[in-house]
Amino acid sequence: MIKTVLVGLVCGAVALTLGVLIGHFGITNNSSSAPSWINDIGKDVDENIVEKFLSEVDRLNIEENLRELTKVPHLATSEGDEQTVQFMLKRWQDPESGLDKAWREEYEVYLSFPDAKNPNKVTVGESFLEKEKNYTKDQEDPDIVQPYAAYSPAGQPKGKLVYANQGKPSDYELLNRTVDLRGTIAITRYGGAGRGAKAINAAPYGVIGVLVYTDPLDINDGLMSDINETYPHSWYLPPSGVERGAFGSQYGDMLTPYLAAKEETYRIPFKNVTGVPPIPIQPIGFEDAYRLICELGGEGAPTEWKGAFNCTYNFGGPGFKPESAFNNSDVKMAIFNQDVIKNSSNVMGVIRGSVEPDRYVIYGNHRDSWVHGAIDPSSGTSVMLELSRVLGKMVKEGKWRPRRSIIFGSWGAEEFGLIGSAEYTEQYFTMLSERTIAYINVDIAVFANATLRASAMPSLQNILFTATRQVSAPGLDSTSVYDNWVQFSNRTSPTHGLGKKIKKSQTSHLFPQSKTNARIYPAYHTAYDTFHYASNFIDPGFFSHQAVARTAGNVLIRLADSLVLPLNCSDYAESLEDYLNKAVDLYQEKLSSRNISMGRSLLEFKSTFSSFGFLCFSPEPLKVRRINDQLMLLDRAFLNPLAFPDKYAYRHVIWASSSANVGTFPGLADAFAKADSSGQTGDWEKVHHHMSMLSQAIDGAAGMLENVI
Amino acid sequence: MIKTVLVGLVCGAVALTLGVLIGHFGITNNSSSAPSWINDIGKDVDENIVEKFLSEVDRLNIEENLRELTKVPHLATSEGDEQTVQFMLKRWQDPESGLDKAWREEYEVYLSFPDAKNPNKVTVGESFLEKEKNYTKDQEDPDIVQPYAAYSPAGQPKGKLVYANQGKPSDYELLNRTVDLRGTIAITRYGGAGRGAKAINAAPYGVIGVLVYTDPLDINDGLMSDINETYPHSWYLPPSGVERGAFGSQYGDMLTPYLAAKEETYRIPFKNVTGVPPIPIQPIGFEDAYRLICELGGEGAPTEWKGAFNCTYNFGGPGFKPESAFNNSDVKMAIFNQDVIKNSSNVMGVIRGSVEPDRYVIYGNHRDSWVHGAIDPSSGTSVMLELSRVLGKMVKEGKWRPRRSIIFGSWGAEEFGLIGSAEYTEQYFTMLSERTIAYINVDIAVFANATLRASAMPSLQNILFTATRQVSAPGLDSTSVYDNWVQFSNRTSPTHGLGKKIKKSQTSHLFPQSKTNARIYPAYHTAYDTFHYASNFIDPGFFSHQAVARTAGNVLIRLADSLVLPLNCSDYAESLEDYLNKAVDLYQEKLSSRNISMGRSLLEFKSTFSSFGFLCFSPEPLKVRRINDQLMLLDRAFLNPLAFPDKYAYRHVIWASSSANVGTFPGLADAFAKADSSGQTGDWEKVHHHMSMLSQAIDGAAGMLENVI
Structure with a gap:
């Protein structure tokens, strides 16, 4: 991270x-x-x-x-x-x-770890997925964990290879228009979607395994050769280098949500864990990816899908070109990860x-x-x-x-x-x-x-x-x-x-x-x-x-x-105002037409926030402490454990993550995007509901800055 | 209340x-x-x-x-x-x-109010539900709201009368063994079950309306006569007196759960409100109840169902005795409450x-x-x-x-x-x-x-x-x-x-x-x-x-x-210990057999709680404030908004209400009762889950009392 x-x-x-x-x-x-x-x-x-x-x-x-x-x-x-x-x-x-x-x-x-005695393998006739090449003694250490995707399930899928760009939902959707993805193995490059998402997005199309590699375009400014261009000659990734990573999307121990993972703690059944890959996935080096992708048959992929390899990036027939040495071969993944x-x-x-x-x-x-x-x-x-x-x-x-x-x-x-x-x-x-x-x-x-x-x-x-x-x-x-x-x-x-x-x-x-x-x-x-x-x-x-x-x-x-905490409420207000302006621009018209008001509190918080810095107070220690408590606790007012029922662990109505990715209140943006796309009354009600939670939180925060009584 | x-x-x-x-x-x-x-x-x-x-x-x-x-x-x-x-x-x-x-x-x-222009009525041929009788000028005030059940739906059900004791689930179950309750009106007495519950419990049996009255046994030490026994001759309830009340079970405005009910606040659709009567219900005086109950036919009700009326309390045929003046009459309720x-x-x-x-x-x-x-x-x-x-x-x-x-x-x-x-x-x-x-x-x-x-x-x-x-x-x-x-x-x-x-x-x-x-x-x-x-x-x-x-x-x-807050942690510990002892007595054996441990924290909190009162500290104001904050915030450690997913607004793992009604940790008691009765693995998992939440909360509370760093 x-x-x-x-x-x-x-x-x-x-x-x-x-x-x-x-x-x-x-x-x-x-x-x-x-x-x-x-x-x-x-x-x-x-x-x-x-x-x-x-x-x-x-x-x-x-x-x-x-x-x-x-x-x-x-x-x-x-x-x-x-x-x-x-x-x-x-x-x-x-x-x-x-x-x-x-x-x-x-x-x-x-x-989740690979099995040291039974290494993960990718084969197309011959075996791929060599160890990373040794350039210093460091790479010789027997304790190095070999490249793998933590929380990928074990499994041995076998199928024709396709190229799915970054494994975003839109990538698979586009690819699926041309290629029947059922039973295929998809090779994807890092970036654009979360690690585990590349497999999660693939599974609904019938893809049975996923490979992921780092394209030299995205990490090496296009350079590929370990003769003179990559480490140890420069900071660039050598051809056999593989990015490891966690392929789950949860924060904290997956089996003990909201609870410290002590020995006697209750653990949810693994089947209830969300955000983990449903099909095997394995990271490989661009050296291996080059050999696979450049042999793929089928139609040429769009320009945006192209990385730095000096060959065309095809979708896959599915599978390889007829003239390829791999010819009609399946790609086989043998993944032995253990939880x-x-x-x-x-x-x-x-x-x-x-x-x-x-x-x-x-x-x-x-x-x-x-x-x-x-x-x-x-x-x-x-x-x-x-x-x-x-x-x-x-x-x-x-x-x-x-x-x-x-x-x-x-x-x-x-x-x-x-x-x-x-x-x-x-x-x-x-x-x-x-x-x-x-x-x-x-x-x-x-x-x-x-x-x-x-x-x-x-x-x-x-x-x-x-x-x-x-x-x-x-x-x-x-x-x-x-x-x-x-x-x-x-x-x-x-x-x-x-x-x-x-x-x-x-x-x-x-x-x-x-x-x-x-x-x-x-x-x-x-x-x-x-x-x-x-x-x-x-x-x-x-x-x-x-x-x-x-x-x-x-x-x-x-x-x-610091005697008085060096935290600045005006700056906070400024950010909230940016969010508000954006929300007004993007949403107000449609919301008004549905009788959802932007909320008085959203329009009135500014003066309270801005004036707080100018409070006069005497040097009495409990008065200083009171001001400091107001500053420290202000942000707690934005926490509502009920604000994001679908997002694990998120509680902050201003700084929670947002799928909509618009620079405004995250829950509002997500709820609005959903309602605007579905048009359903129930979804518009959720917009109104979140607006009220947001409004109450901002009121609460402003209240923390007002005179304490 | x-x-x-x-x-x-x-x-x-x-x-x-x-x-x-x-x-x-x-x-x-x-x-x-x-x-x-x-x-x-x-x-x-x-x-x-x-x-x-x-x-x-x-x-x-x-x-x-x-x-x-x-x-x-x-x-x-x-x-x-x-x-x-x-x-x-x-x-x-x-x-x-x-x-x-x-x-x-x-x-x-x-x-929810009755319609002043269209008063609620109960009739059996003639009309019942007179106004409460005037003994002082107070009862003449035209602004008196006539007796009604707030949040009862409007409706005009008509059916044969049955007597259902206090309207508990067990009462309807017993009654239903003898009488086909479909299409009946049930008369119940106050006590034993919540007001609205008397209707909620009835509906599954096909009961279409409910009356409720105060039996002189439960409120008047059996006395009934306004000639010399009841108000204005004593503090006892006159025969026409009717207990009004809210028949919903929610806390706070029903349409704005967890939100202050301001004008622009989001309101949930009424159909999503739970805990309100699904069928009309109306309170009446014991004067009217006497005339109805003493005329009921059918089998005699059990002794525990009997109040202070000088007649047998029968189940109802359904309906009245053949020899009654009401004979084969239906009871008609005309309820015009408005939300x-x-x-x-x-x-x-x-x-x-x-x-x-x-x-x-x-x-x-x-x-x-x-x-x-x-x-x-x-x-x-x-x-x-x-x-x-x-x-x-x-x-x-x-x-x-x-x-x-x-x-x-x-x-x-x-x-x-x-x-x-x-x-x-x-x-x-x-x-x-x-x-x-x-x-x-x-x-x-x-x-x-x-x-x-x-x-x-x-x-x-x-x-x-x-x-x-x-x-x-x-x-x-x-x-x-x-x-x-x-x-x-x-x-x-x-x-x-x-x-x-x-x-x-x-x-x-x-x-x-x-x-x-x-x-x-x-x-x-x-x-x-x-x-x-x-x-x-x-x-x-x-x-x-x-x-x-x-x-x-x-x-x-x-x-x-008080300079130091006059709150006593040893007393808190004593109550927790009572709860713990009860839980050990009742649950430990069965829990152990399912590998659910009582939790280290449940057994170790006592010394921290008990020793807190004996902390030494100096007269520095911020030290006193620190101790006071520990005292004030200790209880907050017991709050977990996720601890009672099925109980609106309850968050306190020690003092939340419990259906099981055993003198121990409420969520544990309820989860245990459910699992013990169903025997399902999923229910036992919920016991384990709640035990972990409880354990973490007690640890957190003890942590609040320990040295702050």
């Missing part, structure tokens, strides 16, 4: 207010007979601590962390995974630079807050990888370890303790569907709901030596601006990340002006950018994602890693130490 | 700790250069204020409040209801004894908290009645007004301001299914969830001059003991309510010893008790529930009202002013 800097949750007050508070407490502190705790209770972020943190973060330590973490493959629950558990514990329990406390949390989770419940660990660590230990800022990344996982996820883990070392050292030396508690999480089994973090939130749901300020996730820290991706609630824009202003861009000592950003951005915001607006899931190109169209770094989820690869092709010198560690750590310190 | 003193939510720390804190702040306060807010921030309950409150509560004011509130009938949304709205607003906005602020909140709610969406108001008022305005103690009662509603609900409203007058006056005079905010609610349309309060909680859900300490409900304040009913979370036992120790029992100046209680109680608790244990929905007889078996006061929901009735038969002199006002107000002040 790819997330770089994901900062979660809620909304903020203006910096001016902070100034007032600092001043007041400055005076109060001089009074010698005030109780001693009054010093701590009024303390704000200490810029000297921030400076000290920034200067102590050392790229060479990050490099050493990465070397250590990537010594052996560390697939979830493997021996190598256990070694990383021990390593994390050792570091977080270090007497000189560890945390206050570190421990492991274990879950019994449902995973198994195994013990997976999160490693947790905390620094206890001095003043508000019951407020948590959480920082996490997963620990498990598909193979050596140097970039995914160990680049992020190396950054986390350096950041926690610097903070831990300051704590152990008595130089600093955060106002709020900091919780670090090193999640297990993420590659199988965010399992470790999901089980953790399920287990500690109430505590986390009531006490968490924000969650910061840094997974792949760097992947192209060119890009910072920051995705967060809009209220966190400001803190990212503050942090990036204080960090030098890698290799540009006199230019801050922020200045660089303004230079490279062409987005505008009514509040922040040019180049200062971060939206959910928006990519910002902060650093001089490599010329590549790769959708992600080419070695992603392969046996080439190694320390050698990372240190030679992704971030030689680890300057980018260092910049990410400084930025993320700066954000973390500010969230943990 | 009947609730006397219902105190809601959460769990508490021991009094010893309070002492320590008070002492410390006493010292700190003498320091002249400490900031001024430090005085308020460390203040605890001021016993002088409590004393002042108790002494100022005046029974004669309560009497005057009641006289004013019961001048005219005030059925929800009627002209009389609007008069009470204005009266509440006037009182709560009074410049000398009002609250900081008072206002109305309006909703558009789904109600309508009308505007209903809550009246809200607040006293803003001085130190923690963002923590709410809520005190409420409904305002609407069926007729004059002197006891239900105006006795409670009169108490609330006297209590708010005394508190308001202290605030206006600058003598007192609570630490936390107090919110008063005068709910509308409660008689139709708790509508006003449900819409309020739906509208302000997030705010109330995050900030509410407790909810106190005093509806019927007094109903037999004999009984205090207190129903609350177990953690609130202690505060009730403290309050009742400080209030004199009515008419017993030298005996406290508490001492009286110990005398009359024979319950024991491991923690509190003899007579000191209050359980959910448990009735405690505190005062010398009238000898009556009435299930409620006899004039309940009739035109005889008047000021005359209340002041002559229920509480002459209003001494009991005064004792209730003092007790409830004392609890309110303590919840609002």
